[in-house]
Amino acid sequence: MIPPVPVTPIQPSIQTPSIQGATSANNTSSSGFSNFLSQAFNQANQLSNTADNMSAQYAAGAPVSVQQVMIAQQKASLALELVVQVRDRAVSAYQSIMNMQI
Template sequence: MQVEALQMTPVRPVQMSAESHLGETERAEETKGFSDYLKDALKETNQLQLDSDRWNAALAAGQVDDVSQVVIAAQKADIALQLTLQLRNRAVSAYQEIMRMQV
C-alpha cells in the first residue's frame, strides 16, 4: 500500500456553496473587495472636502445665512481627512513591519 504525502494547499480552489431544497436561498450578489471599500472611502472623503470648499466659497460670497453649516462641513471634512491619514499611516507601518520580518 502506497501512502501519499499530505498537501497543505488544495490542488484546485475550494468553492463552498449551499442551496436550500426549500427554495429559500437567494443568490448572493457580488461581494465587494477591500480595494472597492477603500476606493469608496477615498471618494467620500474627497466629496466631503469639495463640499467644504463650496460652503467656504458661498460664505465668502455672502450667500450663507447660517455659519454653523459651514463649520459643520469643515469639521466633517477634517475628521474624514484625519481618519484617512491615520489609516494610511497604519498601513505603511504594517508594511514596514512585514518587510522587517525575517523569513
C-alpha cells in the same frame, strides 16, 4: 439675541462596504480593502469639496450659516484624518511584514 439652532444627528458618511460574492475566485480580501480605501478617499474628497463650496457661498453672501460652514469643515477634516490614519496603519503593517525574518 441669536435664536437657537436645532441640532440634527449626524450620520457617518463613510460606510464600510459589504463584501458580496466572497466565495467567488475573483473576489479577494485585498480587493475588498482596496475598494474600502478607494471609497474612503472619494468620500473624503467629496466632503472637502462640499466644505469649500459652502465656504465660498458664505463669503459670497449666500444664505449659508457659519454653523453649517464649520460643520462641513469639521466633517472634511475628520474624513481626511481617518483616511490618513488608515493609510499610516497599512504602511506600518506592510513595513512590519517586510522586516520579518524568514
